[in-house]
């Protein structure tokens with residue numbers, strides 16, 4: 001027989017993992033996005049479409065659910081870091097099975113996975129987005145010696161060459177682009193009366209203007225990253241994100257062969273924390 005506590009833990013795992021998948025689906029379906037897959041086109045990507053990304057997102061629900069179960073009422077520790085890394089790697093395998101080998105969500109499994117676990121850690125106070133990000137950063141800061149892959153990642157190569165901190169640094173520093181850019185941009189856009197779609201587009205463009213996205217650096221180098229950041233910054237200076245300009249940036253990104261995969265993940269992370277804040281669980 002399952003106890004009352006077990007029942008409420010299972011319930012929390014169900015709620016939180018659904019919220020995580022919902023955040024990934026909201027990011028994927030947001031349209032129009034420059035360089036990324038959306039409901040109008042596949043941006044720079046020739047190997048994926050919206051249906052593949054949606055399948056990938058849904059395949060991750062069990063991994064997020066396990067990340068809640070192992071972390072519930074725990075505090076960040078080396079043991080927990082290794083447990084979460086094991087579940088994350090299993091999640092990556094499931095993602096690759098769901099997409100026939102296309103990398104849709106490696107970065108998102110990392111960011112949303114850490115945030116999922118951190119959102120259920122034990123604390124004597126009710127957690128706010130800033131607390132969740134700080135706790136996730138603490139967990140990310142433990143070394144992942146047991147499950148780390150041997151090969152050099154694209155991120156590793158880019159980080160060495162361009163001296164940027166990448167997905168790992170973003171997490172270890174407590175997700176500064178989510179806390180200082182994503183969430184405040186979402187709040188301001190809502191206060192100005194923009195629709196949810198427009199507000200989320202503002203978040204994506206604001207993150208793109210500031211993030212050293214290793215996906216862009218790997219494919220296009222520093223020049224491409226600067227071009228994207230300058231274009232995105234110009235858009236943010238206007239009253240409203242303009243769809244024609246997004247389409248022009250989409251064309252430019254296709255020409256350059258680059259896509260802001262890291263910014264997409266951090267938009268999903270922003271949406272995830274906003275859902276937790278509004279729906280609880």
Ligand SMILES: CC(C)(COP(=O)(O)OP(=O)(O)OC[C@H]1O[C@@H](n2cnc3c(N)ncnc32)[C@H](O[C@H]2O[C@H](COP(=O)(O)OP(=O)(O)OP(=O)(O)O)[C@@H](O)[C@H]2O)[C@@H]1O)[C@@H](O)C(=O)NCCC(=O)NCCS
Nearest residue numbers: 085088103104105106107108113153155167170214261262
């Ligand atoms: C810590 C890891 C994320 C590994 O990170 P690392 O930087 O070493 O390696 P990459 O494999 O390059 O992955 C980084 C992914 O993170 C996203 N990203 C990029 N820049 C940033 C940034 N500044 N801040 C935050 N996040 C960032 C991005 O993910 C998205 O893009 C992916 C698609 O990339 P793309 O280049 O199009 O596709 P590829 O097939 O790889 O290359 P091409 O040949 O097509 O060019 C997609 O996945 C998006 O999500 C980067 O790709 C992590 O993997 C790790 O160590 N995990 C271990 C498991 C673990 O510990 N889990 C515990 C927590 S759950």
Ligand SMILES: Nc1ncnc2[nH]cnc12
Nearest residue numbers: 028036037104261264265
């Ligand atoms: N919408 C999207 N298009 C392409 N790559 C992505 N990685 C995460 N979300 C993505």
